[in-house]
Amino acid sequence: MMKPLIAGLGLATLLPALALADCAKVSQGDLSVSAAWSRATIGTARPAVFYVTIQNTGSTDDRLTGIETPVAGMPMLHETVMTEGVASMPHAAAIDIPAGETISLAPGGFHGMLMDLEAELKEGESFPMTLQFEKAGKVSIDTEILPIRAREAACGVAP
Numbered sequence: 001m002m003k004p005l006i007a008g009l010g011l012a013t014l015l016p017a018l019a020l021a022d023c024a025k026v027s028q029g030d031l032s033v034s035a036a037w038s039r040a041t042i043g044t045a046r047p048a049v050f051y052v053t054i055q056n057t058g059s060t061d062d063r064l065t066g067i068e069t070p071v072a073g074m075p076m077l078h079e080t081v082m083t084e085g086v087a088s089m090p091h092a093a094a095i096d097i098p099a100g101e102t103i104s105l106a107p108g109g110f111h112g113m114l115m116d117l118e119a120e121l122k123e124g125e126s127f128p129m130t131l132q133f134e135k136a137g138k139v140s141i142d143t144e145i146l147p148i149r150a151r152e153a154a155c156g157v158a159p
């Protein structure tokens, strides 16, 4: 009878103090959205990036169809594709979030591209991002602005 309790607590309590802080997580319906991060920018001339992890714990596929944020006039979904050694970033109309899977928007793959920045993104600050899903609807999450050379989220994603 104690088993489920111990298993549930184990992950959180056994992590050493040095482990990364848990990412903020927003759940809605079958989806959990966490580890939203971006990079600081120099000025507003070039677009900023947006990365996030989306977990679908349900039995129905969903799709991320768009993103929206007050910090950018034209946020878009992109995919980084390598063709014969040359990287390009075609617009992604939607990103599949299959049932039972965890999809990450991460450097080198799918990402949000924040065009028409309203203001410089400053390291240590954060901004709201709203993700639009086909089935789960809109989910908003706070996006951490990491250093300009950051390669991954500054927090751990709970499984």
Ligand SMILES: [Cu+2]
Residues within 6 Å of the ligand: 078, 079, 089, 111, 112, 113
């Ligand atoms: Cu891009």
